[in-house]
Amino acid sequence: MPHVVVVGAGMAGLATAWDLVAAGEPGLRVTVLEAAPDTGGKLRTGTVAGLAVDVGAESVLARRPEAVDLAREAGLGDALTHPGGRAATVWSRGAHHPLPPRTLMGVPSDPDTARGLLDDAEVERVRAERSRPLAPLEADDVAVGALVEDRLGAAVVDRLVEPLLAGVYAGHARRLSARATVPALWAAARAGEPLLDAAARAAAGATATAGGHPSPVFAGYRGGLGRMAADLTQALRERGVDVRTGTTVRGLRRTGTGWALTVGPTVAEEEADADAVVLAVPAAPAARLLHDVAPDAAAALGEIGTASMAVVTLAVPRRVLAPVLEGAGVAGSTGFLVPPTEPVRVKAATFTFAKWAWVDALDPELVVLRASVGRAGEEAALQRDDADLVATVVDDLSTILRGRVPAPVGAHVQRWGGGLPQYAVGHLDRVARVRDAVAAHPGLAVAGASYDGVGVPAVVATGRAAAARVLEHLRAHPPAGG
Missing domain, CATH: 3.90.660.20 (Protoporphyrinogen oxidase, mitochondrial; domain 2)
Incomplete structure (x- = not known):
């Protein structure tokens, strides 16, 4: 029977496993190996004064469908919920200011909505972008902070873009790639268009997607996203997936018929055979496992901070x-x-x-x-x-x-x-190098937050893409006797 091993039981690994078993391939065995004591990765529940709440990610972007679709496919849709309360504020220079509506990662579609966070001169500096001659950006990538500062001024970067990007990446706008983190801004710059217009298009697109009515931007899960990961794990086990926690994968090598993984503590290592392997782990452990198998991929992964x-x-x-x-x-x-x-x-x-x-x-x-x-x-x-x-x-x-x-x-x-x-400038080129090197090895795929986005929907999407790649390989090259 064909056997796929998924290394890592964060949301990328769980999504990979779900799509593998949902495909209905006859006889397919799926094993998920996770070094931590629990599944879910950055989705984790903790106890505070006897109350169980999320202590990692607490919401997913609902307007991007991958995460909520996965929950519904697994029969967990009834537990999805949406946040209430008024929008968050930005605390700047001793005062709370409403977070402007209809922004694209802090770039406002209407400069006046940022008044208060920005003074009158700064608002006019933003408004002036639409009347300035704008040459198309020639660089293949640029820091999002540098792009926004050049077009709209430093105040927009410091008081709007920085806090929003920090909330997603825990990084710095003047180091993070515009192409990787806010591709709509990068595309507008490459076309010589105002960033304000890109923000307006994004806001209009969100409204159109919602059928003309505001739809929830975010979704959560009653009991917490950590509970969602646990429930998804249980659903996988009920479908026959072998999910093992507390199990470290220490090595990966090619065999004549597939792959062999070195598993367990150094004093009691075992070897597991697989027809295909998905590495759904962060960049550093993925690089270690790929060091001998795909050194070019390992080198590119080593550049991701x-x-x-x-x-x-x-x-x-x-x-x-x-x-x-x-x-x-x-x-x-x-x-x-x-x-x-x-x-x-x-x-x-x-x-x-x-x-x-x-x-x-x-x-x-x-x-x-x-x-x-x-x-x-x-x-x-x-x-x-x-x-x-x-x-x-x-x-x-x-x-x-x-x-x-x-x-x-x-x-x-x-x-x-x-x-x-950290998606530093040039991140997408690094990701392309990783994927090109991995593609040279049939039956091998990668997934996770190191590639196409750190949000839960983006991570789920990488898992689903990895599952599709593995299934394509198994159908074209069934194991002997398969």
Whole structure:
């Protein structure tokens, strides 16, 4: 019987496994090997004051369908939910400002919507883009911050683009690739068109997709996305997929008939045979496994940097926090973003209880909120123990909210060391080199956040593409006797 081994049980690996078994290939065996004790990767549930909530990713982009489609196909659609509350704010220069609507990663479609975050002169600088002569961008890639600053001014980068990109990549706008992170802006620049027009087209396209009515931008899962990963894992096992956690893959080599993987601790290694292999792991472990098999792919993967960050989740008394939020003018908001130019360590906060009704219902006396700390190259902010990090977050929240945030009844610190790949300028060329090198080896594929996007839908899409590649190979080259 044909056997496929998927290395990694994050959402890329789980999506790969789902598409493999959903294809209905006779006799196909699928094994998923995960080094961590749980599946889900950056989707993880933790306990804060006895309340189970997400301590990793908490939402998926609903207007990109891959993640919600996967949940529905697996019979999990009834648990999907959408956020409530008012839109997040941006805290800048001591005040909270509404996040402008209809932006494209911070680039406004209407300059006036950014007034307040931008002063009058800065708004006019943005508006002037449409009347300026714009030469087409000749470079194959450019940093998104450099592009936006040249067209719209540094203030748009610092107060809008930076906090939004940091929330997705934990990176810096002046280092991240425009082509990889905001391809619509890059395409407009290459065509010599205003970035404002690209933002307007994106906003119009979202409305058209929604049939003329605003549709939810994001989706969540009752019980948390960590629960969704666990439920998807259970659905896979019910379909016969062998999902093994706590199982490290240490080596990969080609055999005369397929592939062999070295599995387990160094003192008790075993070998697993496979007709096809999908590496759904981050760039560094993928590079190690490909070092001898596909050295060009390994070298390109080695060029992809990462950022470390932490999610600090707090449970605080509801009645004490409420007047603080009221006094700051953010009651009912889902949270706030913080530009990196501000003198605090927190780069974003989510009022989880206001964003998700299922979280708000967990405890009548407590509310849950969370903050993120750390960006690429700023690991010093994380070099403190959990208690110090919690105290730092409470102090920063108190500064931003202009009132003393109560001491938490419970706290959870989730550190994501090297957890977010950085799409530096030239990223897509590196990805092309990886895929070209891997394509030379039939029955081998890669998937994950290191390639086409760090959001859950993009990660799921890489898993589904890897499954399609493997199935095509198996159909063209069935195992002996298959």
